[in-house]
Amino acid sequence: MTPDEAMVYSHISASGREGIWTKTIKAKTNLHQHVVSRCLKNLENQSFIKVIKSVKFPQRKIYMLYHLTPSIEVTGGPWFTDSELDTDFISTLLIVVWKFVAKKSYPTLKYRAGKQCSFALANEFGLPGVKEIAEFISRAGITDVELNLSDVRSLCDVLCYEERIEKMKNGCYKATWQSVLETSHSGLTGGGDEDGAGGDGLDDKVFNINDCYRVLQTAGTGADEEEDDDRERLYLDAYVSQ
Known part of the structure; x- marks a missing residue:
């Protein structure tokens, strides 16, 4: 490790789990950008450091020690994947x-x-x-x-x-x-009857006593289907008007 690489490495090490931006490294070391880039490349090739993504600064190239895990402030915690929510x-x-x-x-x-x-x-x-x-x-x-x-x-x-x-x-x-x-x-509850069948379409609305057309089914005995359909229904109007 050259003296320049050691200097760059020391600043990256001091940043801990937060990592450090390349421009910050340049400012702290007072090295030319070309020298900083060469040091970073050599250190990365030797697995001394690694590049990480920050949810706060997604466009910045941030370095930290290879064996460290980025902090939650950097990764965004469990709610972020590849620095995206x-x-x-x-x-x-x-x-x-x-x-x-x-x-x-x-x-x-x-x-x-x-x-x-x-x-x-x-x-x-x-x-x-x-x-x-x-x-x-x-x-x-x-x-x-x-x-x-x-x-x-x-x-x-x-x-x-x-x-x-x-x-x-x-x-x-x-x-x-x-x-x-x-x-x-x-339907987010999993829905459906136990046998997989759906329910009566009439009953998928929230009941309101003011809806006079809402009815309760009773046992029908009529022979004619239409007449029987009317006799099978117990209308609530009578109860509302009482």
Whole structure:
């Protein structure tokens, strides 16, 4: 290692896991750009240093020691892949976390495509916290990316902001009932009856007592299909007008 290479190496070593920009190396060493480039190339060829990408400065060429791992400030943490925000990865994890919290919040709820979800009794005692959610993600093997508690808490914060879950006083999380209804209707819950069949198209709307055309099916006995269809329906207008 030449004296110039040793000088360049010392500044790269001092930068630690943050790395150092080539222009900063030139300014600190006061070497000509051609000399700096030659030193960097030789050190890189000998596996003393390596080039890394920074999410803060994607256009800059940053060097750090070969054996070091870039800091989260440089890589952006688990939410970045190749210095770019991985929106698909984040969206998938948000769905996974919401489903886990929803099942813990309403353990007796069954999702059926095309059927109006009746209000399910909420579970106030077995609600998960950040630690339980993180353990579930790790145990389920959903991703090879290691998520710490801070990462999982960030996912929960996003879901709270979207009003899909809410944070309780004890620090645990509970799915909002509105998010359960919206998600079941959009098909994100996996949808479908257990036998794979869809539900009645009439029942895929949220029931409103003011909708006079909304009816309850009763057992029909008429011979004529159209007349029988009318007799099979119990209209709610009578109840509304009382």
